[in-house]
Amino acid sequence: xxxxxxxxxxxxxxxxxxxxxxxxxxxxxxxxxxxxxxxxxxxxxxxxxxxxxxxxxxxxxxxxxxxxxxxxxxxxxxxxxxxxxxxxxxxxxxxxxxxxxxxxxxxxxxxxxxxxxxxxxxxxxxxxxxxxxxxxxxxxxxxxxxxxxxxxxxxxxxxxxxxxxxxxxxxxxxxxxxxxxxxxxxxxxxxxxxxxxxxxxxxxxxxxxxxxxxxxxxxxxxxxxxxxxxxxxxxxxxxxxxxxxxxxxxxxxxxxxxxxxxxxxxxxxxxxxxxxxxxxxxxxxxxxxxxxxxxxxxxxxxxxxxxxxxxxxxxxxxxxxxxxxxxxxxxxxxxxxxxxxxxxxxxxxxxxxxxxxxxxxxxxxxxx
Amino acid sequence: xxxxxxxxxxxxxxxxxxxxxxxxxxxxxxxxxxxxxxxxxxxxxxxxxxxxxxxxxxxxxxxxxxxxxxxxxxxxxxxxxxxxxxxxxxxxxxxxxxxxxxxxxxxxxxxxxxxxxxxxxxxxxxxxxxxxxxxxxxxxxxxxxxxxxxxxxxxxxxxxxxxxxxxxxxxxxxxxxxxxxxxxxxxxxxxxxxxxxxxxxxxxxxxxxxxxxxxxxxxxxxxxxxxxxxxxxxxxxxxxxxxxxxxxxxxxxxxxxxxxxxxxxxxxxxxxxxxxxxxxxxxxxxxxxxxx
Numbered sequence: 001x002x003x004x005x006x007x008x009x010x011x012x013x014x015x016x017x018x019x020x021x022x023x024x025x026x027x028x029x030x031x032x033x034x035x036x037x038x039x040x041x042x043x044x045x046x047x048x049x050x051x052x053x054x055x056x057x058x059x060x061x062x063x064x065x066x067x068x069x070x071x072x073x074x075x076x077x078x079x080x081x082x083x084x085x086x087x088x089x090x091x092x093x094x095x096x097x098x099x100x101x102x103x104x105x106x107x108x109x110x111x112x113x114x115x116x117x118x119x120x121x122x123x124x125x126x127x128x129x130x131x132x133x134x135x136x137x138x139x140x141x142x143x144x145x146x147x148x149x150x151x152x153x154x155x156x157x158x159x160x161x162x163x164x165x166x167x168x169x170x171x172x173x174x175x176x177x178x179x180x181x182x183x184x185x186x187x188x189x190x191x192x193x194x195x196x197x198x199x200x201x202x203x204x205x206x207x208x209x210x211x212x213x214x215x216x217x218x219x220x221x222x223x224x225x226x227x228x229x230x231x232x233x234x235x236x237x238x239x240x241x242x243x244x245x246x247x248x249x250x251x252x253x254x255x256x257x258x259x260x261x262x263x264x265x266x267x268x269x270x271x272x273x274x275x276x277x278x279x280x281x282x283x284x285x286x287x288x289x290x291x292x293x294x295x296x297x298x299x300x301x302x303x304x305x306x307x308x309x310x311x312x313x314x315x316x317x318x319x320x321x322x323x324x325x326x327x328x329x330x331x332x333x334x335x336x337x338x339x340x341x342x343x344x345x346x347x348x349x350x351x352x353x354x355x356x357x358x359x360x361x362x363x364x365x366x367x368x
Numbered sequence: 369x370x371x372x373x374x375x376x377x378x379x380x381x382x383x384x385x386x387x388x389x390x391x392x393x394x395x396x397x398x399x400x401x402x403x404x405x406x407x408x409x410x411x412x413x414x415x416x417x418x419x420x421x422x423x424x425x426x427x428x429x430x431x432x433x434x435x436x437x438x439x440x441x442x443x444x445x446x447x448x449x450x451x452x453x454x455x456x457x458x459x460x461x462x463x464x465x466x467x468x469x470x471x472x473x474x475x476x477x478x479x480x481x482x483x484x485x486x487x488x489x490x491x492x493x494x495x496x497x498x499x500x501x502x503x504x505x506x507x508x509x510x511x512x513x514x515x516x517x518x519x520x521x522x523x524x525x526x527x528x529x530x531x532x533x534x535x536x537x538x539x540x541x542x543x544x545x546x547x548x549x550x551x552x553x554x555x556x557x558x559x560x561x562x563x564x565x566x567x568x569x570x571x572x573x574x575x576x577x578x579x580x581x582x583x584x585x586x587x588x589x590x591x592x593x594x595x596x597x598x599x600x601x602x603x604x605x606x607x608x609x610x611x612x613x614x615x616x617x618x619x620x621x622x623x624x625x626x627x628x629x630x631x632x633x634x635x636x637x638x639x640x641x642x643x644x645x646x647x648x649x650x651x652x653x654x655x656x657x658x659x660x
Contacts (some may be wrong), residue, residue, distance in 0.1 A: 020475045021659055086549040128627060133417075133611060135500060196573060196576070196577045197577060197578070198578075207515040208576050208577060209659065210571060210573065211404065222505055226391065229574070230576040230586075231576055233572075235565065235572065240564065242565075243560075243563040243564075243565055244560070244565055244570065245567070246571070247556045247559050247560045247570060248556070248561070248570070248573060248577070248579075249557040250552075250555065250556055250559065251553055251555070251574070251579060251580070252550075252579050253554045254551075254555070254625065255398060255519070255549050255552055255579055256550035257548075257550075257625045258544075258548035258549060258552065258625045258626065258629075259407065259545055260619075261544070261545070261548070261616075261622075261623045261624075261625055261626055262541045262542070262544060262545040262622055264622075265541050265544070265612070265615065265616055265619070265621050266537070266541045267536045268620075268621045269467075269541075269619055270534065270537075270616055271529065271537055271538055271541070275527065275529065275538070276538065276541060277537060278527075279490065279502060279504065279527060279542060280542060280545065281504045282490070282524070282525050283490040283491060283502050283542065283582075283632070284490075284491065284492070284495075284546070284581065284582045284583040284586070285542070285545060285549055285581050285582075285583050286581055286582065287578065287580060288578045288579075288580065289578040289579050292578070295562070307646050318559070321559060321563060322555075322559055324560075325562035325563060327541075327555075327558055327559055327655075328653075328655055329555045329559070330554070330628040330631065330632070331548065331550070331551045331552050331554055331625055331628050331632075333628070333630060334624040334625045334627070335552075335625055336622065338625070345472050350578050359621070359623075
């Protein structure tokens, strides 16, 4: 048991004292601010919450080398697959905090800003996984997540005992279990950890992680999650994180569709929709999403923080989840139809608030 | 502000009238069930036997009735407002009604020389008690200005929205969004539960993000416990959804989500939940208990 504590602590120490790639002072400042938090996490934690014996002796071996005084020589190497709207700022935050980061993206040019900040680059997910201790993946949809993890030159091919894979993509539970199976078959650990929060929270390190899977890996990567986010939840078995994320986004998608109906109705009956936004912000249904997006929606502008196509994907997956538990969800179903209409009008890459266009009679031609 | 009349001492009216009394207003009250006046009398209110008697006594009369038919009734029936309204007096109807009802009342009041303001509110029992309502006024601007001292006591913010009908419409739009949101929230809670997640955890996650809002925060915990003590009766929420949909119909506005939400509220009413808090729609969304 004590060894488990040691290995976790040693790893976190290793992460924090690894030679930073950027300015030393920044990294050291981050180190000292993170140190106490790490210690607090493990203080007073009942031993029974850790596995009785190491499940993977391999992992123990890889980390136990930290037990020597040469912790500084072996930093925890972090891989990051997928540098889209979310992945790019998340990886950047890790680099800025002094982490040793290796990146991959299907479109190589997206890696350039990260590399100029100090990240390493590898040509395939397999190579990233092989050269890192923990690899994060942030892909757009179930298909990409499976391809990157399990496809040719995929991450699973580079995983082995002692390594961890953290899939922060938003997928359905079955996809997550599929990926988990492939990863764990190599002896590595798996965690799903989809996030709540879009572009700005990603940039600001204010995401909410909804993790499930290997508890031990969750504890190991907690410091990274704390760099990228403001809070995290451990929800149990693989599938629970995916389900929680889909439930949240189902509510969100329905709320945005309803808000759109309200804005449009207010305008059509001779009210000023900006005043509706203000009235809503004063009352019981005041939500940050409405205050943030309302003003731009009134101007028919939809700057992309969360692409509409992904919101529709999430609704589709949520409806699938509802079907699997025989639940009737008429509001979500009605909302989903609106997002489908919006997609058919070419609004897939606009912010999901563009769903309001689906309610309008005439086609609004969106220029690129 | 001079003596204020107050018609209608239900969940909202009683709290609002109480606030006026506590802030030093002289108030004369009327309620269809007279016994509800008692507590206000203890706090210094006078009682009048009919709406007409209230209007006769007071320069300004506020009304807070539960639906269009009650709002029309206190104005048009025998011993109603119309019998005593005249030039120099103002009538402020804070009930939530459709724009047509409001226009009808406005015409009747102004044709007798009185001034009229519709001023439905956003907020339920607790905001009413705490003087934290949002007031959506429309009609005569001069009367609005005169009413501000009372509005400032009853609410945290007032809007003047222009011509009669605009306040009513704004209120219906807000409550339409609210009804749909509560339904979406209910669907989420049920799905979380059926997927083996802890509904309380869902509440915790929601409260941290972009869709956090006071309604979820307030209602979530009680819904999880199947507790629906009425702050806003479900039958009134369903009435508001129906009126909002009618507004959409009149103007050919597409509202599929609101239509689906209205169905859920109707179902809840048919289950006998009309007098419970509108969050009781959760029971309708849950559906019959199945063994899976």
